[in-house]
Amino acid sequence: MPRSSGQRLLTHDRRLGVRYVAGADEAGRGSLAGPLVVAGVLLDYELLRGARVRPLAQLNDSKQVSPEEREMLFHAVVCCASQISVRVVSACEIDRSGLHRSNLAALRAVLADLHPPADLCLVDGFRLGPTAPPHRALVDGDARSAAIAAASIVAKVVRDRVMRRLDALYPRYGFGSHVGYITPAHSQAVRTFGPSDLHRRSFQARCYEAA
Secondary structure (H helix, E strand, O other): OOOOHHHHHHHHHHOOOOOEEEEEEEEOOOOOEOOEEEEEEEEEOOOOOHHHOHHHOOOOOHHHOOHHHHHHHHHHHHHHOOEEEEEEEOHHHHHHHOHHHHHHHHHHHHHHHOOOOOOEEEEEOOOOOOOOOOEEEEOOHHHOOHHHHHHHHHHHHHHHHHHHHHHHHOOOOOHHHHOOOOOHHHHHHHHHHOOOOOEOOOOOOHHHHOO
8 A cells, every 4th residue: 555645754754763853844935925934843753653643644745735635734733743833024024134034044943943952953955054953954855854844834824824814904916815926916916006015025026017
């Protein structure tokens, strides 16, 4: 019988040979509007056995599952994780400090938040510098590590929830459907109404030129 996605990801982390594995990932990096949301998830592999680990059987990279599946996996991660940390980086902060610098700072922060400190921290693709907790940059980590995949689910679900709530405050832009990413409808709304306070003005976007 083929292994489930969650079993494959969990096996990767167990083979690291340590008890506490932390994963960190972000959502909204390529978005034109709205915050960057960064999550850190701490998994205790001494406790994640038997019935306690079953909710994570279908765990997967957030990009590989439907919104409904992400919500179910979000609840599974919340139930199974030893600790979760989330940082929300506003569009204003991204414009002030730069996207990459803001992202790295938030990744460092969520890993530092987790207690007890992880035996091993895994980050999806980025090296965070010497001020971060000791960590490994894992290319395509959200498709390889359970801890990173869990963080990707948390970051994505939290960000989508934030954008749906912001849609009620900024109804002209359609944030409830595209959650801040560039679509033809989103670009047209910016051209028509101009960018909102949620738009990242440091991004180079053609729709800004006509606004």
